[in-house]
Amino acid sequence: MDRRTFLASTLAAAALPQVLAASTAAYDPRPQEVAIKSQFGTGQLLVLPRSHYLYFVTAPGRAMRYGVGVGKAGFEFTGTATIAVKKEWPTWRPTDEMIEREPENYKRFIGNTDAQPGGPDNPLGARALYLFEGGKDTFFRIHGTNQPNSIGRSVSNGCIRMMNEHVIDLYERVPIGTKVTVL
Secondary structure: OOHHHHHHHHHHHHHHHHHHHHHOOOOOOOOEEEEOOOOOOOOOEEEEOOOOEEEEEEEOOEEEEEEOEEEOOOOOOOEEEEEEEEEEOOOEOOOHHHHHHOOOOOHHHOOOOOOEOOOOOOOOOOEEEEEEEOOEEEEEEEEOOOOHHHOOOEEEOOOEEOOHHHHHHHHHHOOOOOEEEEO
């Protein structure tokens, strides 16, 4: 081993604990009050899909942070929308695109207009906040889930998932017309 290889190996080994510490930081989906840049307006929702968090700005520089599950690569929503509709225990039907992509998973919805009634087995969970752009439904939602293990992951068809108890809390806090920015 020459001196250059030895030094490079030593530096890499010394840096390893710092890299591991940064990459294994515990993800905590529980709602908690946190500091946020003051550029975001009070009452606004901000979603950071890469970190799997949603922020509800409660005051200048302060926000409630919630863990979320987001869309898998290629299916995520980005941009700014407005909450135009809120529903408790919403019905659910996959979009035509979802049925086309995965007909085997959604075969009971092919050739009809059936929707799954609200309830604990419904993929939208306990509450849903419907995102609209320019007065039109984006078909993206912030909603509860019957798959709590999906929180902190990028696995959905584009919607933003929350634990049912967390989406109920958020639902009570945000009115129709709330601005939602997904970065």
